[in-house]
Amino acid sequence: QAKTNGISQIFLFDRALHAALAERWQLEIDLRGALERHELILHYQPITALPTGQMVGVEALLRWHHPQRGMILPNEFIHLAEESGLIVPIGFWALETACLQFLAWQADYSRPRLQVLSVNLSARQLASPALVQTLGEIIQRTGINPAQLELEITESMVIHGFELARAQLGAIKNLGVKLAIDDFGTGYSSLSYLHHFPLDTLKVDRSFVNAMSDGSRNVEIVRAIIMLSQQLAMNVIAEGIETIEEAATLRDLGCDYGQGYHFSRPMTAPDITSWLHSQPLSL
Numbered sequence: 001q002a003k004t005n006g007i008s009q010i011f012l013f014d015r016a017l018h019a020a021l022a023e024r025w026q027l028e029i030d031l032r033g034a035l036e037r038h039e040l041i042l043h044y045q046p047i048t049a050l051p052t053g054q055m056v057g058v059e060a061l062l063r064w065h066h067p068q069r070g071m072i073l074p075n076e077f078i079h080l081a082e083e084s085g086l087i088v089p090i091g092f093w094a095l096e097t098a099c100l101q102f103l104a105w106q107a108d109y110s111r112p113r114l115q116v117l118s119v120n121l122s123a124r125q126l127a128s129p130a131l132v133q134t135l136g137e138i139i140q141r142t143g144i145n146p147a148q149l150e151l152e153i154t155e156s157m158v159i160h161g162f163e164l165a166r167a168q169l170g171a172i173k174n175l176g177v178k179l180a181i182d183d184f185g186t187g188y189s190s191l192s193y194l195h196h197f198p199l200d201t202l203k204v205d206r207s208f209v210n211a212m213s214d215g216s217r218n219v220e221i222v223r224a225i226i227m228l229s230q231q232l233a234m235n236v237i238a239e240g241i242e243t244i245e246e247a248a249t250l251r252d253l254g255c256d257y258g259q260g261y262h263f264s265r266p267m268t269a270p271d272i273t274s275w276l277h278s279q280p281l282s283l
């Protein structure tokens with residue numbers, strides 16, 4: 001009896017596993033055609049200067065409008081794109097699309113000018129031999145000022161494949177493009193990479209920001225990260241600011257910039273356009 005039970009459980013497990021694998025496989029097939037079918041779009045989240053509350057830039061964030069499943073967030077498909085290599089064309093599409101949109105916003109002289117466009121780079125893109133040339137071509141084709149383009153990488157990306165990463169990041173810097181370290185504090189316990197790489201901006205992971213309200217030690221950790229970035233002459237952006245208290249604390253700690261639901265969720269391009277039109281013009 002027990003044996004039969006065990007066996008049927010194995011069959012059940014097997015069926016569930018099979019279904020999960022089939023679903024994953026189907027999603028990857030769907031993703032293969034998603035770019036051509038125009039199912040991928042970018043949302044943009046404002047980056048705000050904490051001392052003034054002004055929106056100074058945006059981060060481009062991928063969304064997938066799946067015909068059957070509706071909107072899928074990056075955490076559900078980026079890993080598939082990464083494993084299949086699809087992230088390379090998708091990532092370059094995102095980069096070029098974001099540059100064109102950014103330039104369209106900048107062309108509106110009657111509105112506050114955005115100063116920075118931030119785009120996430122994947123590990124596969126950073127490892128791609130075509131990265132630097134493609135990036136150069138996108139800058140040429142779109143006409144974006146490379147000093148206003150910032151590429152976000154994560155700690156794990158620079159740790160794995162250290163030498164390649166260093167060469168690639170150096171070449172990106174030579175194009176005049178800025179580099180940010182995303183999700184700072186979550187990836188790797190060593191800080192030694194900070195002086196090996198030409199990084200302009202440090203993005204404090206939202207787990208530190210959200211922990212600040214739990215106690216003074218957490219505030220001290222954020223203070224230390226902000227001081228570290230100042231010592232290294234890096235800009236610092238706090239991610240995931242959800243409350244007015246978090247925004248105020250970070251501003252008082254000397255944090256330059258912030259991003260988070262307190263200011264705005266990621267929005268469609270037309271919504272950003274409307275938002276820009278609601279902002280007071282300041283020069």
Ligand code: C2E
Binds near residue numbers: 121
């Ligand atoms: P990320 O680069 O760290 O982006 C910030 C994420 O935090 C975004 O999630 C954003 O919607 C979310 N977020 C912003 N403010 C808040 C807040 O106040 N509270 C909370 N709880 N979350 C907030 P999203 O858009 O789902 O993207 C997740 C991750 O997917 C990104 O993390 C990034 O690593 C990756 N990703 C997104 N777009 C791209 C892309 O074009 N290329 C690559 N390679 N990765 C991307």
Ligand code: MG
Binds near residue numbers: 152
């Ligand atoms: Mg990012």
Ligand code: MG
Binds near residue numbers: 154182183
């Ligand atoms: Mg990230």
Ligand code: MG
Binds near residue numbers: 182183
């Ligand atoms: Mg992040």
